[in-house]
Amino acid sequence: MKHFTKFESKSIADNLIEKALFYKANPRVDKALGEGKRIGCIFLNPSLRTRASTQIAAINLGMEPIVMNMDKESWALEMHEGAIMNKGTVEHVKDAAAVLGSYFDILAIRAFPSLTNKNEDLADFTFNQFVKYSGVPVISLESAIRHPLQSLADMVTIQENWNEKRKPKVVLTWAPHIKAIPHAVANSFAEWSIGCDHELTITHPEGYDLDPSFTIGAKIELDQEKALEGADFVYVKNWSAFNDYGKIVSTDDSWMLTEKHFEKAPNGKVMHCLPVRRNVELSDEILDGDRSLVQEQAKNRIYAAQAVISQILG
Numbered sequence: 190m191k192h193f194t195k196f197e198s199k200s201i202a203d204n205l206i207e208k209a210l211f212y213k214a215n216p217r218v219d220k221a222l223g224e225g226k227r228i229g230c231i232f233l234n235p236s237l238r239t240r241a242s243t244q245i246a247a248i249n250l251g252m253e254p255i256v257m258n259m260d261k262e263s264w265a266l267e268m269h270e271g272a273i274m275n276k277g278t279v280e281h282v283k284d285a286a287a288v289l290g291s292y293f294d295i296l297a298i299r300a301f302p303s304l305t306n307k308n309e310d311l312a313d314f315t316f317n318q319f320v321k322y323s324g325v326p327v328i329s330l331e332s333a334i335r336h337p338l339q340s341l342a343d344m345v346t347i348q349e350n351w352n353e354k355r356k357p358k359v360v361l362t363w364a365p366h367i368k369a370i371p372h373a374v375a376n377s378f379a380e381w382s383i384g385c386d387h388e389l390t391i392t393h394p395e396g397y398d399l400d401p402s403f404t405i406g407a408k409i410e411l412d413q414e415k416a417l418e419g420a421d422f423v424y425v426k427n428w429s430a431f432n433d434y435g436k437i438v439s440t441d442d443s444w445m446l447t448e449k450h451f452e453k454a455p456n457g458k459v460m461h462c463l464p465v466r467r468n469v470e471l472s473d474e475i476l477d478g479d480r481s482l483v484q485e486q487a488k489n490r491i492y493a494a495q496a497v498i499s500q501i502l503g
């Protein structure tokens with residue numbers, strides 16, 4: 190594996206899930222693997238979990254992580270080819286990424302979408318500038334359109350909480366929010382859940398269809414109550430509109446998941462990548478109750494990152 194940016198195949202995913210579970214049981218077993226190697230974690234946007242878990246994963250493998258918050262602590266980067274840099278940007282990504290590539294054995298990048306330039310976001314423009322110019326393996330810490338480390342941790346969490354022979358019934362449900370939010374977590378979750386052969390249903394209000402290239406193989410059900418019937422896992426996430434790109438096209442508070450949504454899914458577990466807006470996306474009773482897997486998901490972020498870094502180190 191050179192870069193880690195998306196779901197590649199079921200066999201690669203199964204192997205990474207197995208590896209993550211192995212590291213969860215034996216976190217320091219490969220502490221010599223990364224000796225003398227450095228990973229640079231570059232954040233163009235805020236983070237709590239990804240920032241901490243990726244560093245812990247690297248340290249567990251004997252690597253030295255260095256974190257840079259490019260949005261605040263570094264020079265403002267120019268992303269566009271041929272730009273005349275006489276305004277706010279100070280350094281071109283082709284220069285900065287090449288320097289970082291010479292400092293680090295692996296780069297890990299967080300680059301959210303603009304939600305205003307659909308074509309650039311769909312091409313994962315900013316993230317791919319680092320891939321193009323750094324010349325080293327790059328791990329996505331959440332790009333404009335995907336969050337694969339989150340999805341890998343989510344697949345690990347589902348596997349740990351599922352011991353029946355049949356496929357789990359997984360529901361990805363839209364939830365209300367106060368801001369326009371990226372599609373990355375929802376896209377990636379759909380991509381990995383379908384790829385890992387779950388029975389996936391996606392439910393959202395009209396106008397919130399995801400990019401269809403991520404949802405082939407999922408059932409789309411606009412009636413949330415119907416979608417939730419018999420759910421084993423309910424993944425809660427807000428996203429902004431994809432067609433009316435980056436817009437909030439409706440806010441229906443009844444989509445906030447509460448205990449009453451589980452009348453026809455008594456054993457349903459609830460997942461969310463965090464950070465979560467309590468009592469907007471999900472009620473306190475759910476987050477603080479027995480259905481919630483959110484802390485397990487967050488914990489598994491360490492071992493997902495460790496599996497990926499280990500795989501890249503070889």
Ligand SMILES: NCCC[C@H](NC(=O)CCC(=O)O)C(=O)O
Nearest residue numbers: 331368370371373374462463464
């Ligand atoms: N990395 C996990 C989620 C990051 C981002 N959430 C946010 O921006 C939340 C912001 C807020 O609640 O104000 C998202 O959904 O893609």
Ligand SMILES: NC(=O)OP(=O)(O)O
Nearest residue numbers: 236237238239462463
């Ligand atoms: N789930 C997740 O990626 O969290 P952070 O944005 O805090 O890293």
